[in-house]
Each structure stands twice: as C-alpha cells, then as structure tokens.
Amino acid sequence: MSRTSVRARSPLPEAEVSPCIPPWADPNQGAVLRASADPIQTLHEEPAEAEVVSHRLMLRAGLVRKLAGGVYSYLPMAIRSLRKIENIIREEMNRAGGQEVLLPALQPSDLWEKTGRWQAYGPELFRLADRHERPFALGPTHEEVITDLVSQLVRSYRQLPFLPYQIQTKFRDERRPRFGILRGREFIMKDAYSFSASEDDARQIYVRMQETYARIFLRLGLEHRMVEADSGLIGGNLSHEFMVMADSGEDTVISCEKCSWASNIEKAPDARVCPHCGASVSSRTAIEVGHVFYLGHKYSAKMETTFLDASGNEIPFFMGCYGIGVSRIMAAAIEQAHDGQGIVWPVPIAPYRTAILPLGPGMAEKPEVLALLASIESLWPDEVYFDDREVRPGIKFQDADLRGFPFQVILGERHVEKGNGEIKIRRTGERVVAPLTEVPSLLSRLAQAPLPEA
C-alpha cells in the first residue's frame, strides 16, 4: 500500500501528527462508561456454583466468569480494579528500589531439575511438552528463572543489590481449586526477588519489603496484619505473611493484645500467651495475600550462581523473595468489605469511584445532568459510571449497590428541579443533598475521608 493511500484513509488529520500530545489525544480526558452501552449485566439470582461471598458477588456483579475449575475470565470491571491494585503495588515497589521485569511463564524443565523442584513440586506443577517432546513447566513461581537470569547479568558486587519484580499470571495445579478467585489454578501475582552481596544487605532489603508491603495494604484500604509464618516449599528460614482480615478467611491469626506480636496459628499452634511479653492473645480469621521470604543461598547455591565480592572471591547471591497475590487481593477486599446489598469497594481499588444515577425518563439527557456529569468527569477522569439506562430507579439502586461504587450521585426529579443532587455513600449508607454545582467538590472531600482502619 502506498503512503498516500494510507494518509487518505487515516481518520486523523495529517496536520495533527506531531511529537507532542495533540488535543484530541489528551490523556487527561477520560471516558465515561454509559450503562446503556455496556453489555455486561448483573445477575439477580445466586449462582449455584459459588459458596463464598466474594465469589458469589463477583459473579453477580459481572466481574468474572468461570472457564474451568479454578480458571476465570476477568471482565472489564474486574480489570479496572486489578489495574488499580497493580499500580499501587508498582508505585511502592519502584519507591523501594524495585525494577519491573517480565519473565517467561513457559519454562524449560532443566532449570527446575537444577534446584530439584522438578520432582519436589509434584503434581502441582503444570507440565507440558513442546513439539520435540522437550519438557516444560508453566511457572508457578520464578526463583529458578530469575536466578538464572541474574547470574548472567551480574558478575560483580558493584552491581548489587538488585531487586527485580514482575506482575504476571502464575499457574499452579491445585489439589483443590475453590472459592473462586481466592484459590485458582491460574492467578495474578506480583513476585519480587532480591539479590544482595551480603547477608546484612539482604536482611535490610527484607525489612524494607516488610515496610513496603505495609504501605501497599494501607494504600489499598485493607485492614491487615503482618504475621510470622512457615516457609513451605519456597524455602528459607525467615518469613512473614500479610493477612487481610476477613470473617471467611481460611487462616487464623493470633496476635498479642499488648505488643505487636502476631503469628499464623500454623506457626505457633500452642501459643496461649504472647511469647514476647506474656500478655494474652486473641485470634481472628484472615486471608493470606502476601508473603516475604528470606532465602539466603537456597537457590543461588543449588544453581551455582555466583558473583565476585570485593576480595575477588566467587560467592553465591544472598536472596530474598516477596510475593503478593494480586487477583486474590481483589477477592479478599470483597470478603472484607461487603454487606447484604453487595460489594463495598475501598475507594483506591473501586472499578469506578462513582456512579451517576439519573432517575426517570429523560433525566439522563437534561442539560443540568449532563453539565454535572462533565464536571464530575473533569474532577475524576475515567472514574464515572453513568447509568443512563431507561430502567426503573430500583434497578439502578440495586445494581449500584451490588457493584459497590463508593459513591452514588442520585439525580431524581424531586431534587434536580430544585437545583440539587444527592450523594449516597455506599459504605455507610449516608446521604447528602447539595446544590448541583457543589456536588463535585463534595465528592472530592468525601473521597479523602480517612480510611476505616489499618
């Protein structure tokens, strides 16, 4: 095809092509999702397959659909929430000195043979063969791949420390996938690996990652605890888990009522009193969403990956690894924050911050409603779900509650004709009536209200 014909068919005017951001591509100009143009509907009835509340609500609210046991498609609303979770994690990992990479999910078996995990991982490891019958695995975790990679990249202690991380789909052929997204066979995870020249440095990074994780969960708007934990298959002798508190959690956290000590009950099954200060302990159920491990030489020694230290000696890397279950966080957030009407998203990870619900025929086209839509849109670009469907008010209320938008701007005849609008706060049910012109600034203030607890 000739150059001219391409230009002739281009929908964009030639004059606009420039290295700068043209006005029609202003990234700050967000998009409104109009409900009338959204094919994805909510479900009124409980899906029979779903037992736990997050799974039921995710199906009902149109967040996910199941393809096979433990394998789910993420629909647009879920992706919006996942991207927000990922971006908070990215910002905090970068702040902590991490560098994002993307490693292959498809991994040749020989790396796994080197660490002995081709056998040790057992049936949990998804295995397949290529056309030449060469064995591969679908990565359940990436210690082998990253250690191999870093050994090629780093030869000197001067290049350390190094803290690569990635956000990627992991594959684990669970004995028993269940609870929807909470325990899938395919799930999204952030995994980070630290490479240090000394044990001291490695432990410093371990502590920095503990702090980073605490910041992440605080920013996500989730009530959580850091607890002492077992290391399991990943290995090492020092590890902590990050737990999101939820009544339906599979894990039990015991924590001291006086000091800051807390542990997974698996790690301290017989603790009746705090081992640090002797005070009494209490227990709560929770969902594990993050895990940090100090690995030391576990992988670097087995894989014989070394660097040259300041005295010219070849020594193995001192390693740590740090995981966060991204997709699990989304489900755990719903487990933690929901009510009889549906999801109650924390503001930082809600698919849309606010819904706008014009009520009654023609209300969605009224100039004052469109003006308000535009001003909220400029306040919160790409954060507005505009329910312009021609359906009865009750359906809009039910859907907005089910989908859990933190705010609902309700525009009914009774208020709009007086120049007012109503804001409903999803979490508390509280309603505020204000002049239409003041609704955006009111929303802005409400969204900055302190987090419930952390």
Next chain:
RNA sequence: CGGGGCGUGGCGCAGCCUGGUAGCGCACCUGCUUUGGGAGCAGGGAGUCGAAGGUUCAAAUCCUUUCGCCCCGACCA
C-alpha cells in the same frame, strides 16, 4: 487423592423413582402502560437434557462407561 453432591435455554430450578409431544421463574426481543428501591399486560425467540455406548416400538428418564463442576479433609499468593 479419599468422602459426599450435582450436570436439563444466559442464570436459578422442576421433570427422572413409575420410559410416551421438554416445562417453570428470572433474563432476552416487540408493543402499550409505568418510573425514588429488582413494574404490569399482551405477544415472541432461545435447549443435540454433559458425552459415548447399550436396553426398548420409544430414553432427559432404565443400564454401562466416561468427562466436567461444587462441597468436606492434607497445601498455598
């Protein structure tokens, strides 16, 4: 992997025991009415009954095999 349960329009279910024209609610489409908490009436579309084999004049239904899904126990982000 051991134990229990279930596969019937997109979703929730009935029908199966005692074989005989596949049905109900929701959702969907058309029309009219309705519009602050899942509206009403009328009409309509949509299912090889998980799959394969067998018994029978005839199978969603009985028999055999198989696949899938959910729940309870040992693990994990």
